[in-house]
Amino acid sequence: MIRTDPPTPDLFLTPVDEVFVRNHLGPHPRLDTATWSLTVEGLVERPLRLDFPTLQSLPQTRFTAVHECFGNPLHPTVPTRAVTNVEWAGVPLAAVLELAGPLPEARHVWLEGADTGDFGGESGTSYLKDLPLDLAGAEVVLAHGMNGEPLRPDHGYPVRAVAPLMFGTNSVKWLSRIVLAADRPDHLFTTRLYTRVLPGESESRPVREKDVSSKLLAPGDGSSVPAGTCELAGYAWSSTEVTSVEVSVDDAGWQPAALDRRGPDPAWQRFRLPYDLAPGPHRIRCRATDSAGRVQPLAGDRNAVHEIRVVAEASTHPTGR
Structure with missing residues (x-):
């Protein structure tokens, strides 16, 4: 589905029916809360496998944030202006990291979705993003609700990551795995796509912080x-x-x-x-x-x-x- 301008644009909260949908890897996965689980592994003291009821039993938060598509990563300077304003509900990532106990050498958090497919000349790839551990722990929420209702399948059901100060590419849908690591992953969606050189700079950096x-x-x-x-x-x-x-x-x-x-x-x-x-x-x-x-x-x-x-x-x- 490609939609940029919602039919009722002048609302503070964008109705879920009017929130844009972007998928890189084909049809979204069909997941069920009865069988879904989230693993937390890598450089942690206590590897975890959390089912949906366990995740819901953790401290909850609710907030409203702009949700903006960065645009086509193959054409990073072309405006898309796909943007909405959404109320999210979920569990702060910090609560999950506290349960797992990051080891001192952990510096990065990898967030992986359950979707796989072909994109940018690569076949059978997953959707993976990474963030610095301190940044992810301070900002990311594992969301299961959107505008007062459960996430819908095309928006990441049952759980997605939400990085509210960053472009939507960092808010991984259908979240299935979290890895704590010492280094960034070399991956299609981390180091080869969704990078850019900002004005006044000479080196490429990951697409993260929203523009004005x-x-x-x-x-x-x-x-x-x-x-x-x-x-x-x-x-x-x-x-x-x-x-x-x-x-x-x-x-x-x-x-x-x-x-x-x-x-x-x-x-x-x-x-x-x-x-x-x-x-x-x-x-x-x-x-x-x-x-x-x-x-x-x-x-x-x-x-x-x-x-x-x-x-x-x-x-x-x-x-x-």
Whole structure:
């Protein structure tokens, strides 16, 4: 399923039916909580095999976070703008690591899904991601719920990893195995794909931390609206708080939009700007800045400023005399 813009975009929480789905390795695995288990192995004092009831008996957490697809790893600079805002429920990875007891030489956490298939010229590969142990222990949640309901099969049922400050590629679905290791794994989805060179740098790094970004959602791209005052609105997000959003109409100067604060969860932030649209076609753009000082580029990268085109139609109602 390829879907970028949800039918009802102007909601703080994206309905599960409208959350995008991305799979690299063919049809998703058919798993059952009665037989599913999660192994924790490698550089640990106590290797574990957790069934679903045991996982649910561990401390639980609930939070709302932006869920964003990085895009096609074969074309890392092409914008996709597939993004949603979701409430997750699950178990902090830290609780599972505490049970297993990482050994002192453990430096990395490998997260492996149950899905296998062919991608990027490799056959029979699994979906594997890795994170530094301290980062994974502080951020990752083993989620079994999404917007108040159990995960659906195409979203990782029964359990997926969620790394809320990172791109969705790090939130491994159909989680089946966790390995603690001294080194990173050399794998298609760790060292050969989902890497990039950031602006101002010369060496490639793993795709992890979200970029600063924003997206116009109202009015809809390609829509017709009445001429006159129109609210230009959307959402902005980053791995840290977004501090400002600006909007430009027809290449005029950038105007500051009203922006909601982020709050304690890494959710997206709504912005809005009332604007008087003259009759005719219009090009509207938005750009965000975050607390790290990062600004969306005008062009040339996956988080380049978003633009929409609308037509403002003059009223056809006759005037009275």
